[in-house]
Amino acid sequence: MTNVAIIGTQWGDEGKGKVVDLLSDRAELIVRFQGGNNAGHTLVVGDQTFALHTVPSGVLRPGKISVIASGVVVDPEDLLLEIRALNERGARISPATLKISDKAHMILPYHRLLDSAREKDSAGQLLGTTGRGIGPTYEDKAARIGLRLGDLRSEEVLRARLTLALREKNCLFQNLYGVPTLKVEDLLKRAQPWRSELVPYLTDTADLIQKAQAAGRHILFEGAQGVQLDLDHGTYPYVTSSNPTTGAVAVGTGLAPRELENVLGLVKAYTSRVGEGPFPTELGDETGEFIRQRGQEFGTTTGRPRRCGWLDAVVVRSAVRLCGVERLAVTKLDVLSGLKELKIACHYELDGQLLDQVPADFRDLARCRPVYETVPGFSEDIQRARKLADLPAAAQTYLRLVEKLVGRPTALVSVGPERSETIVSHEYF
Ligand code: IMP
Numbered sequence: 001m002t003n004v005a006i007i008g009t010q011w012g013d014e015g016k017g018k019v020v021d022l023l024s025d026r027a028e029l030i031v032r033f034q035g036g037n038n039a040g041h042t043l044v045v046g047d048q049t050f051a052l053h054t055v056p057s058g059v060l061r062p063g064k065i066s067v068i069a070s071g072v073v074v075d076p077e078d079l080l081l082e083i084r085a086l087n088e089r090g091a092r093i094s095p096a097t098l099k100i101s102d103k104a105h106m107i108l109p110y111h112r113l114l115d116s117a118r119e120k121d122s123a124g125q126l127l128g129t130t131g132r133g134i135g136p137t138y139e140d141k142a143a144r145i146g147l148r149l150g151d152l153r154s155e156e157v158l159r160a161r162l163t164l165a166l167r168e169k170n171c172l173f174q175n176l177y178g179v180p181t182l183k184v185e186d187l188l189k190r191a192q193p194w195r196s197e198l199v200p201y202l203t204d205t206a207d208l209i210q211k212a213q214a215a216g217r218h219i220l221f222e223g224a225q226g227v228q229l230d231l232d233h234g235t236y237p238y239v240t241s242s243n244p245t246t247g248a249v250a251v252g253t254g255l256a257p258r259e260l261e262n263v264l265g266l267v268k269a270y271t272s273r274v275g276e277g278p279f280p281t282e283l284g285d286e287t288g289e290f291i292r293q294r295g296q297e298f299g300t301t302t303g304r305p306r307r308c309g310w311l312d313a314v315v316v317r318s319a320v321r322l323c324g325v326e327r328l329a330v331t332k333l334d335v336l337s338g339l340k341e342l343k344i345a346c347h348y349e350l351d352g353q354l355l356d357q358v359p360a361d362f363r364d365l366a367r368c369r370p371v372y373e374t375v376p377g378f379s380e381d382i383q384r385a386r387k388l389a390d391l392p393a394a395a396q397t398y399l400r401l402v403e404k405l406v407g408r409p410t411a412l413v414s415v416g417p418e419r420s421e422t423i424v425s426h427e428y429f
Contacts, residue, residue: 002213002216002217002218002219002261002429003213003218003219003220003221003255003259003260003261003262004023004027004219004220004221004261004262004263004264004428004429005221005223005246005249005260005262005263005264005323006019006020006023006220006221006222006223006264006266006329007223007226007227007244007245007246007263007264007265007266007319007323007325008223008224008225008226008227008244008266009226009227009265009266009267009315009316009319009320009323009325009328010226010227010228010267010268010271010272010273010312010315010316010319011225011226011228011229011271011272011273011274011279012039012224012225012226012229012244012274013040013226013268013272013274013297013299013300013306014226014266014267014268014331015266015268015331015332015414016041016057016222016223016224016266017041017042017043017052017057018041018042018043018044018057018331018414018417018419019264019266019329019331019412019414020041020056020057020058020220020222021043021045021057021058021060021061021419022412022419022422023220023428023429024057024058024061024064024220025061026218026428026429027058027064027218027219027220027429028064028065028212028217028218028219029064029065029066029067029208029209029212029217029218029219029220030056030057030058030059030064030065030066030067030219030220030222031056031066031067031069031205031209031219031220031221031222031253032054032056032067032068032069032072032222032224033069033071033072033221033222033223033248033249033252033253034071034072034223034224034225034242034243034244034248034252035072035073035134035223035224035225035240035242035244036053036054036072036073036074036075036107036132036134036137036224036242037053037054037074037075037078037079037082037107037132037134037301038129038130038132038134038224038225038240038301039053039054039224039225039301040052040053040299040300040301041053041057041300042300042417043057043060044417044418044419045060045419048089050086050089051300052082052086053078053082053300054068054072054074054075054078054079054082055068055079055083055086055098056068056222057222058220058222059086059091059093059097059098060086060091062092064097065097065098065099065208066093066097066098066099067098067099067100067101067205067208067209067253068098068099068100068101068104068205069101069104069205069206069209069252069253069254070101070103070104070205070206070252070253070254071104071242071248071251071252071253072101072104072252073104073105073106073107073134073137073138073141073242074100074104074105074106074107074149075106075107075112075132076106076107076149076152076191076194076198077190077194078107078132079198080193080194080197080198083098095200095201098201099201099203099205099208100149100198100201100202100203100205101149101202101203101204101205101206102148102149102150102153102202102203102204103148103149103150103205103206104148104149105137105138105140105141105146105147105148105149106137106146106147106148106149106151106152107132107133107134107137108133108137108147108162108165108187109182109187109190110136110165110166110169110173110182111133111134111136111137111140112131112132112133112136113133113169113173113179113182114133114136114169114172114173114177115129115131115132115133115134115135115136116131117172117173117177117179118177119131121177125237126276127237127238127275127276127277128238128274128275128276128277128304129240129275130275130299130301130302131302132301134240134241134242135240135241137241138241138242139241140165145161145164145165145168146165147161147162147165149198149202150202152191152194152195152198152199152202153195153199153202155188155195158188158191159184159188162184162187162188163184166181166182166183166184166187169182170182205253205254206253206254206255207254209253209254209255210254210255213255213259218429221249221253221260223244223248223266224244225240225242225244226244226266226319227244227245227315227318227319227322227323228273228315228319228358229244230243230244230245230322231243232245233245233318233322235277235278235358235362235365236362237362238275238276238277238278238362239277245319245322245323246260246263246322246323246324262326262327262428263323263324263325263326263327264325264327264328264329264411264412264428265316265319265320265323265325265327265328265329265408266328266329266331267311267316267328267329267330267331267402267406268311268330268331268332269311269330269331269332269333269335269336269398269402270295270308270309270310270311270332270335270336271308271309271310271311271312271315272291272292272295272297272306272307272308272309273306273307273309274299274302274304274306274307275304277362278362278365278366278368279307279309280309280314280345280348280365280368280369280370281309281310281311281312281343281345281370282307282308282309283308283309283310287339288307288308288309289308290338290339291308291309291335291336292305292306292308294335294338295308295332295335310342310343310344310345310370310372311343311344311345311402312344312345312370313344313345313346313402313405313406314345314346314347314348314355314356314357314358314370315358316328316402316405316406317356317357317405317406317407318357318358320406320407320408325408326408327408327410327411327426328402328403328406328408328409328410328411328412329410329411329412329413329414330399330402330410330412330413330414331413331414332414333382333391333395333398333399333413333414333415334381334382334383334414334415334416334421336377336378336395336398337377337378337379337380337381337382337395338377338379339377340376340377341374341375341376341377342374342375342376342377342394342398343372343373343374343375344372344373344375344398344401344402344405345370345371345372346371346372346373346405347371348365348368348369348370348371349368349369349370349371350364350367350368350369351367354371355368373401373405375394375397375398375401376394376397377394378391378392378393378394378395378398380392380395382395382415383415383416383421384415384421385423386422386423387423387425388413388423388425390423391413391415391423399413409425409426410425411425411426411428412424412425412426413425
């Protein structure tokens with residue numbers, strides 16, 4: 001077995017960072033394949049907490065190669081700040097350990113400006129984005145007016161591409177959103193440090209990954225966000241602008257689809273969502289607040305309180321089908337300790353019909369009523385459990401119910417934020 005993709009099966013924030021960090025112990029390459037700095041992964045190593053946004057979560061392991069592949073969108077300014085901040089805390093990131101695709105698109109100041117102008121536009125559509133410019137950057141990529149990191153190599157190319165992109169953007173800023181326009185020369189000046197500092201990291205990452213795969217090296221593909229935020233398969237339009245589903249591993253890295261060997265689906269023991277959009281198992285009561293506080297469910301990227309609710313097996317089952325998930329990693333089980341009873345949605349009810357799939361239209365999903373299975377809760381502190389048998393009987397019953405409703409076995413259970421606070425029942429590498 002040489003590679004594993006880590007996929008979020010819900011609305012993101014499933015605790016992928018910790019699991020990637022854990023598995024990267026035995027992986028040689030750790031690869032981000034989609035999304036951008038809208039992602040936020042919190043890692044706890046010893047007494048230090050690290051919040052990562054663009055850099056893969058394996059970067060804290062010495063001797064590993066971290067890869068930002070072509071499917072990722074990169075904010076050069078933000079990435080340089082992240083690298084500097086991590087290095088100040090002893091991470092030792094350098095072009096030898098971090099490889100960035102020269103085909104990855106750049107998030108530029110006008111993308112962030114457009115993202116926030118749209119969110120503030122009262123006549124527009126409020127999505128609750130992270131405001132990082134992710135959507136506008138992927139739009140420009142598809143419209144073929146984007147700038148790739150490789151364009152940093154030539155000032156002439158940069159000037160020509162920025163001039164083209166700003167024609168339309170400035171028209172929108174001036175005439176639709178009433179915000180100040182941007183100048184090509186100012187952006188070129190701002191890009192100077194990106195050019196000198198980031199170009200040494202750029203390389204053909206598809207070639208690197210293909211060769212690593214051919215040599216049988218262990219590769220970890222680190223997803224960002226979750227399946228219900230997928231541009232095609234999520235709760236459109238309340239989604240992100242990339243594909244967090246498994247198919248994006250191939251497209252976003254250049255690895256042939258048939259070469260992907262394992263898909264580990266990350267399932268938080270409950271559900272959270274940040275931003276707008278339907279969420280059938282949301283709890284607007286004190287149980288939701290209990291979960292939010294105990295789980296520290298506040299956005300790593302924006303600090304927003306996350307909406308919290310019961311685990312939704314309909315959502316996770318759809319991720320299993322869409323992504324070919326063959327094992328589950330159940331995270332943050334410890335957060336549920338202290339609740340008298342626990343519920344998992346096994347179906348939805350809509351207009352008198354039972355559904356076992358997420359409906360395509362978000363308006364229908366908003367009308368779905370979850371049908372729950374209820375089991376007794378547990379109150380013990382489970383952070384010291386290192387095997388399934390260490391867990392209280394009620395926690396074991398809960399896990400078995402998850403496996404039954406989702407139809408997949410558990411490979412790993414996280415019982416606390418630390419690397420060591422994990423029950424591993426299946427080794428990948
Ligand atoms: P965008 O990705 O910033 O365009 O935001 C679109 C939607 O995806 C919003 O609801 C965001 O809150 C959500 N989103 C984006 N990235 C993440 C993430 O890493 N975790 C959870 N939600 C996210």
